[in-house]
Amino acid sequence: MKNFLNTLTLTIMATIIVGCTSTNNTPIDVDSIVTEMQELYPSANHDIMQRGISQAATLWQEEDGTAQEFAQFVKDNYAADDDARKTLFDKLSTAYEVLLGATNQVAVALNLPTMLTGPEPIELDYIMSAFDPFSHMTSDLFENKVAFITILNFPNYTLDEKNTLGKEWSRQEWAYARMGDMFTSRIPADINKAVGQANADAENYIAGYNIMMGKLLNEEQKAIFPEDMVLLSHWNLRDEIKSNYAPSPLAREKQEMIYQVMLRIIDGSIPQEVINNTTYQWAPYSNRTWKEGTEVTLAAEDTRRYERILAHYNAMKQVDKYTKQAPTGIIRNFEVDVEMMPQEIEELFVNLVSSPQVKAVGALIRERLGRDLRPYDIWYDGFKSRSTISEDQLTAQTRSKYPTPEAFEADMPRMLVALGFTIDEANYLADKITVQGARGSGHAWGAVGRWENSLLRTRIGGEGMDYKGYNIAVHEFGHNVEQTIDLYDIDYYTLRGVPNTGFTEALAFIFQKRDLKLLGYNQQIDANTTLDIFWGLYEIMGVSLVDIRMWQWLYAHPEATAAELREATMAIARDVWNSYYEPVLGEKDSPILAIYSHMVNSPMYLPNYPLGHIIEFQLEEHFAQYPNSRDFANEIMRIYRLGRLTPNHWMQQAVGSNVNTTPILNAIDAIVK
Ligand SMILES: [Zn+2]
Structure with a gap:
């Protein structure tokens, strides 16, 4: 259900506001450059000029040139009137669409063996799928000064400014302001690496946090879960609590025991050796442990969970130094990303x-x-939705309707017409979405250049698409329709997309809830x-x-x-x-x-x-x-x-x-x- 487009754009164009001060030996005298430029161009918008020059100066570093070279760069690259600015904007938009769209296609292609159904991936496929073709784009664009040309002419606005000034902005002014979000910080590679390491360590910690349910004992030293049941914390533990709302003899006792396990995970009193390990039996209430029937004492996990969170925090604090106007991870997450x-x-x-x-x-x-x-x-x-049609019946229907990804793809125009789109609109949208068989549960990978299709990845078993898979595919279809409308039908490339992840999820939910209607039933929510x-x-x-x-x-x-x-x-x-x-x-x-x-x-x-x-x-x-x-x-x-x-x-x-x-x-x- 992950929406790849958003993750992607956030990483490439981290909308972080303004970075470190210049490390030139002679500092850049922003005020005198601004004064000189204002005298040169008395009718230019002086507020935008001031912002552009000072933001570019903040990002300029010793390796980019001297203070004098910066002043010359400003003179050479300032688009002083509306026409020159519009020409520059159009050329930059085209260049970014080509760069981002083509690089997106590289990422799509390198991920095919690990993401789509087909022969089992080999080690090389995993290495190539982890390869990030975007990783050097930002530093390359600083190096050839295109990032500086962008920020000089299309400066950045804070969330507060966007919310207040933005009320009066034309679409073009919004598009210019969004271009100003592209290059706002220069975080050194080693610090990005530290952030990546903290993420990878936390991922590994969580991915290995399995509870061996068959080894859990109640206070009568009896196991109440199936011997081979393994549940990943916390998602599978939660789902097991959920599944025990259906009446069964031990349902309550199971729910209570999982709750007790969760409490011990939170406070770190869980014995470390019972995590992801079948050697010991564990009674989570009394916190006693046994190995082959003999009681043993094991050390608690203690603070490991919180050490992982602290590691994120320490990496974030290093980034903070390079994002002075968004100086905390909290500001970057909420004001800059979620907005x-x-x-x-x-x-x-x-x-x-x-x-x-x-x-x-x-x-x-x-x-x-x-x-x-x-x-x-x-x-x-x-x-639970009390449908009159059983899930088995629905699965029989979706399996015969959608034996292959191609069958789902061919049916998309009809589904869109059923939702109210005209046949022309339906064909136009469906033409820009390609359906493929996924290894995982499915996702929607959006297009970035207006020559690509967005990709609807869905899981189809040997007997065809079951109802659960169909329900998820309709969710992803909602993402793809969003990804198509706000890329292909958008007036300015820099305004493509949605404000944040929640806005694409909303349309995916709206489609998903109408899945039975798309199967031809008179569905009421x-x-x-x-x-x-x-x-x-x-x-x-x-x-x-x-x-x-x-x-x-x-x-x-x-x-x-x-x-x-x-x-x-x-x-x-x-x-x-x-x-x-x-x-x-x-x-x-x-x-x-x-x-x-x-x-x-x-x-x-x-x-x-x-x-x-x-x-x-x-x-x-x-x-x-x-x-x-x-x-x-x-x-x-x-x-x-x-x-x-x-x-x-x-x-x-x-x-x-x-x-x-x-x-x-x-x-x-x-x-x-
Ligand atoms: Zn989703």
Whole structure:
């Protein structure tokens, strides 16, 4: 479900604002260059000129030339009037589209053996798939001065400036401002490497965090899980809790035991040797361990989890020195990448997790379970869409309809027409999407140059596409339609794409929910689907709040040890729990919200998940005004042609309000009443 285009553009064109000061022996005298240029060009826009010169000066380093050479560079490369600036913009846009699009094709091609179905990849295939053809592009463009020409003429604006000044900007001014996001820092290669190392170490740590469920014993020293069951923390542990909402004799005991395991993972009291190791039996309540029937004492994992988080932090602090206007990892993640302030995101989330709707849905779950709620009921999984058609029936249908990727591809125009697109629009969009058989569960890899197709990768078994695979393929199809509209139909190349990951996820969710309609059923969006999304939001928003607050705590305590970080993270998790979860689920001081593995391997990524659903419900509420499917399709095209504005500008122009949780809360009200 990962959207490759966004990951890609974020890495290549890290929108980090302004880097280190010049290391020239004679410092650059920005003021006198600006004065001289203003005298030379009295009618030029002096604010833009001042920004461009000072931002370029900030990035200029000794190897780029002397202070005098910088002054000459400015004179030689300043586009003084509107026509010259527009000509320069067009030429740069074309050049970047060629460079980024062609390099994207290299990445696509090198990844084919590992990503698509076919012969088993050999070692070389894995090496080539890890090769990053973008990795030297930024430094090359600084070296030949194209990056400086860009920033000199198309300076960068902060999020706050984009949100305020941007209200008055024309599309062209927005396009110019987005070009100003391309080159805003020069992070030395060894520091990028340190960041990469911290990421790789955290990935490995998480990838090896398996719990051997068959080795877990209750206090009667009995195993309650199947002997060969291995669950990766935390995702598979969570999914096992979810699957035990179906009635079975040991369901409650299994859920309670997994909860206990999670508590020991969070506080580090889990014996290190029981992780990813079948040698020992472990009783997670009393924390006793045995080897071949003899009780043994094992050392606790202790602070390893928090050491991985600290390693990210230490790498981030090195980057901070080179991004002076975005001087923390928090600012870079939220203000620069997501383009929403962390306070704004916290307010959105708190608004939902403290809502009366959460209490009402909690009461509904208590009634259905017939017992008081427990902390792990944040993963309650009983809101299932009650379709009259069984999954087996659906699978029979999708298998015969889609025996191959080509069959799905050939059917895309019909699906788009069913959603309300005209046959011409449907053919136009479908022509730009290629369907391929994936090794994994599937993903959508967007095009970058306007000669490429975006790629819909989907898993098709030997007997054809089963219903689960079809449901995911329709999700990816939504991504591909977004990727096509806001690349091919966009007025300025630098405005291609969406404000952040949440905006492409929203359209993918909107398509996915209509999957039965595309199979020819008269599908209504079922109340259970909405309740399921809402309860999922309640859980993930709490986890996101813990993640955000942990990073804020770290930046406020730069000397913290791993043990101090553990105490602080647990205190934050308990505090969030006691404020917004204990009133619904009970049990004071549960630290369960700190269990997410993303906190360890993807710093500050969690808030992207709830944003996708918040945006989805804002769009759905808007589309509900257009019961005619033709209008629905028109609105999708109008809205996704907005391209990469900031989230709030995009949403204002899409539906007339900022990003907010009112539509999802309204949807719950309508159900609970
Ligand atoms: Zn997705």
